[in-house]
Amino acid sequence: MAEDKFDRGSALTVFKSDRHEDIMALVLSLVIALLVYVFI
């Protein structure tokens, strides 16, 4: 996939930067952890 196919992010990510991707992964993980803690 060429990078010029996307006007944002890179060939490896939809996010503007690694930092954005990291924060999204962190938020997603914390939400999942909360759900596991409450429901399991």
Place this chain on the structure above:
Amino acid sequence: MVYTRRTVWPLVFGIIMVAYAYLVQSGAMGPVIKFLGTARSADEMRILGYCFGAVGIVAGLWQLLAPPKEGEGDYYLSTVGGVIFIMMVAFVVKWGLDPLMAQWGRAAQPTLGFNFASVMNLNYVVMGIIAGIIIVNVFKVPAWAENGVRLSRLGLKTGVILLGALYSLAELAHLGRLSIVLIGVFVLGSVGVVLWLGVRRNMPNSMTGVLAAGVGVCGVSAAVAVAPVVKAKSTEIAYTIGTILLFGVICMFLFPIVGKAMGMGFIQFGAWAGTGILNSAQVAGAALAFQPTGIETLKVAEIFNITRVLFLPIIVLWLAVWYVKREEGAEKVDLVQVVVGKFPIFVLGFILMFALSSTGIFAPAQHYQGSYFDNSDKAMTTKDKEGKPVSTLLGDKDLAALKAEADKVQRQDQKAALQRLIENKKLMSIDDDDTLRGVVNAKIMGKAANDVLTKAHRAVRHTAKKIAMFRDLIAWFFTFGLVGLGMQITMSSIKQAGGQPLVVGSIVGVIKAIGSLIVVWLLVAETI
């Protein structure tokens, strides 16, 4: 730029997923599930089939009917198609090809003399990546899925963060010192060798710097993090990433084969993969390929891998100084800003989850790799098929088997632990459990007695439900990420890795792989 493509495929895939989940629920898939031996995954098939199917149908209808408009909604919602596409491939691989290959491997064993599926590690992880590579190079990723495929690294990072929940402070204290020393030596050594070789082979300083970070630290993210420090061009970053991915793919296939041939244990292989393989995703791939039915290897590999990432700030500083020295008149780089701005937050997320897990909110605080010791009367009772309570204390036959071979145990601590087990019909402490695991691993007694010791071990070791759920989720996040990763490995990116970076990267990669193999083989004891 509009990302949403008008297509019927997400809707079709969503309907197929829901239909499959319904067929599993109704029992119509029973004969197939029985044939493939996937009954254990039936609940997973229903839940994931309905959930992703519903998402696929809703997103598919939206993608088919709503006129696409440029903007945030278009950009992010258009990724759903790619997620559904990857999950469809992951379902086929995990619930179809993986068990089928395992069946073929067993069936061909009498003829071939070995189980090719096991020897070649043809499990869902490897097949997922191969499926991704085949799709992107033979059929191409459909345009409507391309944006979503770029979410695969998010899946890998989320998996790594969640992995922190499986550890406790006690466990890190157990592995931490060794991993820091081992990783420190190999990270700093690799960076040093790449810098030396790069200069000797007249590679540009920026290329050498970014390759040193990629090969030394944690692959792609390290290369990207160090790039501004050494003023690397995008082509040089791409070359480094290509080299790391190509070498990592080879390692991912070779490491489990070598590990199995050498009879390595879970901790040994995890330490070797975490030290010797260049890229985080491929560390996970190799660990899961080595032990597809459990997660112990993956956890050890990730501990080593995460330790490696912690060296990033040191490497960033080192390369900045090296670059300034090499490039006369090079613009000075703000080191603090680079370190603060580029340190991967997902590593901090992993540490945060680890801290939460160490407090005991997911499992008893003393849990070790998700399992914990409990020999109370309540914990020593289980239920049979009819729901009646059954004691898991050792029976008379079990005790007789132990007594018959007790004389073979010579070490005082092992003798004492065995005596306590025989007297109480259950293991009395974590220390006794660990001591007698050593007796089993060393095969001091015969099979019958070892089976009893294993039974006693299982009776007092319990896996927390929350941790078990985390394990399943992590496996799926990694499957998702690795299938997507395969879809990003094009032949052109592999060709791009050719030339000097490939030569230098491979030389250092091989030195690191063999060096870490020797050190791990000599230093890391098997304790699981």
